[in-house]
Structure formats: C-alpha cells, structure tokens
Amino acid sequence: MKRVKLMVDQLAITMDGRRLFAPLTFEVTMGERVALVGPSGVGKSTALRALADLVPFEGDVRLDPPVASRPSFRRTVTYVSQAPIMWSGTVETNLAQSFLYTSASEVFDRSRATSELSALGLDISLDRDAASLSGGEQQRVQLVRALLVNPCFLLLDEPTSALDEVSARRVTDRVEAFEGGVVLVSHDLAWARDMASRVINVSPA
Template identity: 45%
Template sequence: MTFSVTDLVVGRGDAALVRGLSFSLDRGERVALVGPSGVGKTTALRAMAWLDDPLGGSLELDGQTPMSMGAPAWRRRVLLVAQRATFFGGCVREELARPFGYRSATGPFDADAARSQLDALGLAHKWDAPCEQLSEGERQRVALARALLLEPAVLLLDEPTSALDEASAERVEAQLADRAFVLVSHQAAQRERLSARPIVLEPHA
C-alpha cells in the first residue's frame, strides 16, 4: 500500500490555506499535520478524503486517483474520522452496520467483529444504546470503531481523542497500532507515542 500526496493546495474558496503539501505513506506509516489553529489542517484532511475539492495537486492510492477509483470507493479506502462524528439516528449497532448497506460496500456487516471492536474501545455495553444518548467521547469512539470495521488503507484522524480521558485515549491509541494514518492532534506527546512524523503547515497571508 502506498498513499501519495503531491503538491496539494487546499483552501476556502479561491484562498489557499495550504500550498505544496507533499508526502507518502506505506503500510503502517503515519504522519501528523502540525501548525497553529486555522492553518488548514482539517481542510487538508477533508481534501485527502475527497470530501472537498483541492485547489491543486494530486492524490494517489496504489497508483489510483480519486477520479479513477470513484469517490465512494476512495472515501472507504482513505477514510476521514472527523472530530465531531455524524450519526443518523438509531442505536450504536445500527450505526456500525449502516456503511455496509451502501452500494459501495465491499462485504457484509460482521456483528461479532463489531462487538469485538466496541469491546476493545471500552464500549461493549453500548451495543444497543441510542446514539443520541452518547457522550461526545463515546461518539468519538463509536466513529472510530465504525471506521476500523471498514478496514481502510489510510485513516485520516482529526483530533481523535479530544473528548476522551486518559484511559479511553490509551484504548484508541492501541487500536491504531500498525495502521497507516494522517493525524491532526494538538498533543505533542500523543504524536510522539504514535510515532507520527511531523509535517509543519505554515500560515499563508
């Protein structure tokens, strides 16, 4: 697996926030986007996930671009876990199963694997809990469980433990072992624990 970002330019409207972002990841490698608030870290993640159009540059996963792969397939392989998860109602079990009902799904929902993933994140007791009753930290962990069940090639993680206590954050970090990801985290210690190579984004006028 090789994920390549080449001369990526992202911004809001025609105003560039990030220019010339380039790096590559092989299996199990990880980088962290570092910089002040508002510099474009989240915007860059969204562009890598093909949720927002970049202003320039290119993205490739194993030689395929988002255009050649198709947006739904790309977003499953290069998967964004947002800081604030979006759920569509129902219980945790239904939310974990939801992506497997889409036409782009590559396999059936495995309830046993889903239960195991929840257990690893300390949420086994939330299997049938209504999503609307989850705390912010529980929502973050359910969103990560949902992402991991899809087995993406690359995870794009936007402050994945911002609402978690230390013990829950450790559970999350354990689930990221040996995975390729691009991380945004304000915690320098976390970036070091996860061996994420820093890429500093500089503000542009």
C-alpha cells in the same frame, strides 16, 4: 490487507480567495503513521478532509495502485471527523450503515463490532440509542465504524479530543495496532509526536 500507497502531490486549498497553507507533498505507506502539525487555523483539518476528497483542492491526491471509483477511494482512505456524527438510530444502525454502500460480499459482523468496541473500552449494547451516548463514547463508536469498513488509510482528526486519559490510551493502542497507514491531526503536540512515525509541518501559505 492489500499493499497500497497514498501519494500527495502539491496539495493546496483556497477558501474564500485565501490560500490556506503552503503546498504539501508527501507519501504514506501501509503501517506508517503521519501527524500533520502546525499553528491553529492553518487548515490542518481541511487538509485531512481534502485527503479524503471531501473538499475541492489543487494538486493531486491518489492511490498507488489506483482504485476504480471515488466511493471506493473514500472507503480506502476513510476520514473520521473531530466532532462525532451519529445517524439517528442504534449503535448497530450506525456501525452497519456503511455496509449498504458496498458489494454484497461485505457484510456487517456483529461479533467483530462488539469486539472492536470492547477494545476501546466500550462495553455497550449494540441496541443502544446512539444519541444517548456521551461525546467520548460517540467518538470511539465512529472510530469503530471507520475500522469496520477495512480501510487501507485512516484519516483521524483529533481522535482523542473528547476522551479521558484511559480511553485515549485505548484509542492510541488500537491506532498503533492498525495495519494500514494513518494520517492524523491533533492539538496535543506531544501525543502526536509520540504517536506518529513521521511529522509533517503545515505552514501558512
């Protein structure tokens, strides 16, 4: 995995004329896990979406060294939402879809997908209809979906919110084993502090 740094400089978001949180400045290096903590409604999840360049923001979010395009940026800094989002179709459809957006050299690897699912406690057929999975299963499938694109940074929004204790432990282990950088948001402060190598307070503007 190439060495990249995620640099955030004076990140601020205004919504409906209201500044959400005090400007954030930090850097995330490969292998580092950073937790964004703060009061409910301060905009932690929105900040995470801004890091993936999915919502408008002020300030600067960039990679060092930079990447060529916005799609490449989002593939390098991959966002995983709190509410699972599944495309219609099978689990394989959901896992393989992202390979339609990249060069021909990157192809979907069924055995790796099965292995990643298994590591998260999901021994399910890739041919299963994704809509038939439970919320917790879908949450893990979407984490695997993000891992398969080989991002340098994972942006995880409440990654264990729909999981039981055993499944949450598996997710924690997998995220800890991830070689790239992680920025996460969780309502579970104890879990976030335990998981993260660094905690950043997101305070109201």
